[in-house]
Amino acid sequence: NPNADTMRKNSPSVLWFPPPSRFTRNLSSRLMSWPRPYDGYLNGVDSATRDSAESLEYDYYRESCPQAEKIIRETVRQIYSVHSGVAPALLRLVFHDCFIKGCDASVLLDSTQVMNAEKDTPPNETLKGFDVIDVIKAEIEEVCPSVVSCADILVLAAREGLLMAGGPFYPLSTGRRDSTHSYADLATYQLPSPYGDLSDTIASFGSRGFDEREIVNLLGAHSIGVIHCKSFQSRLYNFSGTNEPDPSLDVGFLDLMRSKCSKSVSASPSLSPVPSSSQSSFDFSNLTSEEPGVVMNYEGPSSGFGTLYYHRLLQGKGVLYADQQLMVGEETGSWVRAYASDVSLFRRDFAETMMKLSNLQVLTAPNGQVRHSCSKAA
Numbered sequence: 187n188p189n190a191d192t193m194r195k196n197s198p199s200v201l202w203f204p205p206p207s208r209f210t211r212n213l214s215s216r217l218m219s220w221p222r223p224y225d226g227y228l229n230g231v232d233s234a235t236r237d238s239a240e241s242l243e244y245d246y247y248r249e250s251c252p253q254a255e256k257i258i259r260e261t262v263r264q265i266y267s268v269h270s271g272v273a274p275a276l277l278r279l280v281f282h283d284c285f286i287k288g289c290d291a292s293v294l295l296d297s298t299q300v301m302n303a304e305k306d307t308p309p310n311e312t313l314k315g316f317d318v319i320d321v322i323k324a325e326i327e328e329v330c331p332s333v334v335s336c337a338d339i340l341v342l343a344a345r346e347g348l349l350m351a352g353g354p355f356y357p358l359s360t361g362r363r364d365s366t367h368s369y370a371d372l373a374t375y376q377l378p379s380p381y382g383d384l385s386d387t388i389a390s391f392g393s394r395g396f397d398e399r400e401i402v403n404l405l406g407a408h409s410i411g412v413i414h415c416k417s418f419q420s421r422l423y424n425f426s427g428t429n430e431p432d433p434s435l436d437v438g439f440l441d442l443m444r445s446k447c448s449k450s451v452s453a454s455p456s457l458s459p460v461p462s463s464s465q466s467s468f469d470f471s472n473l474t475s476e477e478p479g480v481v482m483n484y485e486g487p488s489s490g491f492g493t494l495y496y497h498r499l500l501q502g503k504g505v506l507y508a509d510q511q512l513m514v515g516e517e518t519g520s521w522v523r524a525y526a527s528d529v530s531l532f533r534r535d536f537a538e539t540m541m542k543l544s545n546l547q548v549l550t551a552p553n554g555q556v557r558h559s560c561s562k563a564a
């Protein structure tokens with residue numbers, strides 16, 4: 187594909203990571219050339235389904251499975267009490283699901299002989315929380331088999347996790363249905379790259395109906411969780427092939443990040459397999475990774491959801507290039523300042539943008555299905 191080849195040459199800085207071996211085996215060589223994430227794909231939201239969220243219903247399972255939301259809430263709380271990493275894991279999982287063909291649980295499907303799954307693509311290499319969804323689904327299946335969709339479980343569980351992590355609550359309607367397909371090539375090309383510049387990020391979110399205020403707001407999700415070194419390694423040592431660090435990095439921050447991420451990691455990104463959702467022991471150990479990285483609330487858990495992220499951007503201390511890019515735009519920059527100085531504004535907006543994200547392009551009856559196991563189409 188000469189076209190993709192040219193794009194690759196022209197835009198080395200927006201690539202994700204070199205593909206892991208499993209990916210190499212699974213996907214055709216066409217995908218190896220990895221163009222910019224959005225070229226030719228600015229059709230994220232299909233207008234025919236944009237308003238499908240209106241067919242969701244508040245408390246959709248009140249008769250068919252009244253216990254469902256309680257099971258989700260309690261299971262997430264229990265897991266959170268031993269693994270607080272469940273909150274960021276589920277939040278990111280919702281984002282990666284809803285951005286690719288809407289909130290239809292397409293991200294949860296396993297690869298099969300005939301289909302490469304989203305979870306096996308490079309942008310999803312470090313996604314976690316699949317086993318958490320499996321545990322919740324198994325508990326719900328015991329009381330109401332094949333009634334509650336994986337897509338609903340995912341958005342509800344993420345909301346509960348966020349609440350545990352100190353984030354705001356938001357009401358969610360239900361009645362989403364699950365896809366029968368997983369879209370590996372869309373995930374490969376359309377999930378935002380950590381090396382994307384502001385215009386890439388605006389294009390990606392804009393094509394899904396999010397404006398600049400909402401983008402700045404949603405990225406506040408990077409207040410919690412872990413960012414592994416390989417997601418920002420080249421900013422520290424070899425930015426855009428210059429053999430120099432990213433000049434926009436604060437000097438003290440550069441030293442701090444280098445002390446957490448040694449130069450050698452960049453040469454060989456981990457080829458560890460994507461966590462399997464079909465494992466039998468539910469110890470959730472893959473919610474905590476051995477790989478080097480930075481914990482987003484590294485200055486202390488007491489700082490509260492939201493504030494620190496924006497203050498860091500103001501000081502040139504955004505961890506991802508894409509984070510720091512929010513400061514280069516006039517409008518995005520002023521939203522960073524607004525959220526840094528008004529945490530309740532941030533939280534109110536975050537509740538709203540999370541509702542919007544959770545309702546993106548949903549599948550509702552008679553489309554889609556309700557899976558019995560979230561990693562397999564029914």
Ligand code: HEM
Nearest residue numbers: 274275277278281312378379380404407411412413414417
């Ligand atoms: C331009 C947009 C975005 C980019 C480029 C981006 C990229 C990334 C990257 C590279 C990581 C680290 C992965 C790793 O090293 O393992 C990460 C983590 C994370 N992202 Fe984003 N992200 C974006 C937007 C979002 C949004 C909109 C949300 C949710 C609303 C989100 C939620 C998270 C969370 C919670 C984590 C931590 C995950 C964990 O600890 O398990 N991100 N993101």
Ligand SMILES: [Ca+2]
Nearest residue numbers: 283286288292
């Ligand atoms: Ca999806």
